[in-house]
Amino acid sequence: MKIATWNVNSIRQRESHVCRWLERISPDILLLQEIKCEAHAFPAAAFERIGYRAEAIGQKAYNGVAVLARVPFEVTHRALPGLGPEDAQARYIEIVAAGVTIIGIYLPNGNSGGEAGYAYKLAWMDALHARVALLLEQDTPLVVTGDFNVCPTDEDFAPGTLGAGDALVRPETRARFRALLWLGLTDAIRAVRPTGAVWTFWDYQAGAWPRDRGLRIDHALLSPTIAERLVSAVADRAVRGEEQPSDHVPVVVEIG
DNA sequence: ATGCCGGGTCCTACCCGA
Numbered sequence: 314m315k316i317a318t319w320n321v322n323s324i325r326q327r328e329s330h331v332c333r334w335l336e337r338i339s340p341d342i343l344l345l346q347e348i349k350c351e352a353h354a355f356p357a358a359a360f361e362r363i364g365y366r367a368e369a370i371g372q373k374a375y376n377g378v379a380v381l382a383r384v385p386f387e388v389t390h391r392a393l394p395g396l397g398p399e400d401a402q403a404r405y406i407e408i409v410a411a412g413v414t415i416i417g418i419y420l421p422n423g424n425s426g427g428e429a430g431y432a433y434k435l436a437w438m439d440a441l442h443a444r445v446a447l448l449l450e451q452d453t454p455l456v457v458t459g460d461f462n463v464c465p466t467d468e469d470f471a472p473g474t475l476g477a478g479d480a481l482v483r484p485e486t487r488a489r490f491r492a493l494l495w496l497g498l499t500d501a502i503r504a505v506r507p508t509g510a511v512w513t514f515w516d517y518q519a520g521a522w523p524r525d526r527g528l529r530i531d532h533a534l535l536s537p538t539i540a541e542r543l544v545s546a547v548a549d550r551a552v553r554g555e556e557q558p559s560d561h562v563p564v565v566v567e568i569g
Numbered sequence: 570a571t572g573c574c575g576g577g578t579c580c581t582a583c584c585c586g587a
Contacts, residue, residue: 322586323576347586349577374577375585422587462587474587481587516587517574528587560575560586 314384314411314568315340318458318531320419320514320561324348324369324379327559328356331381332363334552340565341384342410344417346460348377355379372403378417378459379406386410393418395440404437413539413568414448418459423480431480434462438489442496448536449496455536457498460561462530463490465500468508471526474516481530498534501546501566513548514561522553533566544569 317340321327324345335343348355348371355369360381369379370391380386390407404419418441423434441457448455464470464481475482494500502511512527521527533546544567552562 326576347576422585424587425585464587470587479587514587517576519573521574530587557575 315565316342316415316456316458316533316568317563317565318344318417318533319563320346320460320531320559322347322559322561324355325350326557328359330552330555330558332359334563335363335365335381338565341382342386342415343381344458345379345381346419348379349374350377370403370406376419377403378419380408380417382410384410393437393440393444395443396437413454413456416457418457418461420460420462422462423486434480435485435489442489442493445493445498446496453536454539456533456539456566458533458564460530461490461532463487464528464530465490468510469529471510474526474528481528493534497537499540501533501535501543502529502548502564504540504543505546511548512550513564515553517560531561531564533564539568542568
């Protein structure tokens with residue numbers, strides 16, 4: 314089973330990129346982030362024509378997540394449990410497919426909105442921790458994937474791209490990411506490639522792509538029995554060189 | 570220190586991203 318994640322930075326701008334990529338890679342399931350439209354505006358028909366059923370959780374202008382799958386699946390949650398009614402933002406989808414629970418997330422960036430904006434990021438991570446802990450207590454086969462907006466270590470951003478106070482690298486951010494791993498999850502990319510530069514994002518600005526100055530912020534975390542079945546985990550950096558690309562590239566995990 | 574680019578929307582100057 315091939316499971317992928319991709320922050321597309323507007324699905325309406327990236328519809329043809331996603332179709333081309335699905336036809337080339339044939340993942341069973343693709344989680345999308347930053348669709349930047351309401352569900353009724355999601356171009357589901359284009360994906361259905363090539364064999365992928367779509368479920369979108371959208372909002373106007375910002376955020377938004379979706380699932381595209383060529384295998385049967387059921388959406389079990391459309392928001393992160395435990396965050397409270399203040400969370401009107403479309404950042405979470407949870408599905409079950411082939412007996413595996415798959416969570417797709419667009420974790421808040423945390424650099425806008427001052428300290429309140431950063432507090433929202435941390436609260437979101439705390440609620441995610443609680444949700445994952447509950448599922449793992451029940452021995453649920455689990456994949457947590459998406460745009461985490463976290464560079465877990467100093468190896469996960471090119472030198473000079475981020476300051477020490479950036480919400481993607483602040484100690485409180487990284488502590489929460491580590492706490493997620495300590496629940497028993499395996500970082501799929503690092504299981505395959507323990508050290509060295511693996512980028513999933515290159516800023517549009519300052520020549521980040523031609524200079525290869527990127528970040529690793531899109532992740533796939535695997536529960537123990539899924540991690541044992543891990544065959545490969547890669548960031549498909551080739552798509553960043555296409556015409557009018559997203560600033561993120563897909564991360565693909567293959568489970569045997 | 571800020572903007573760089575590229576999405577979005579109150580359609581046009583401004584917000585947000587990472």
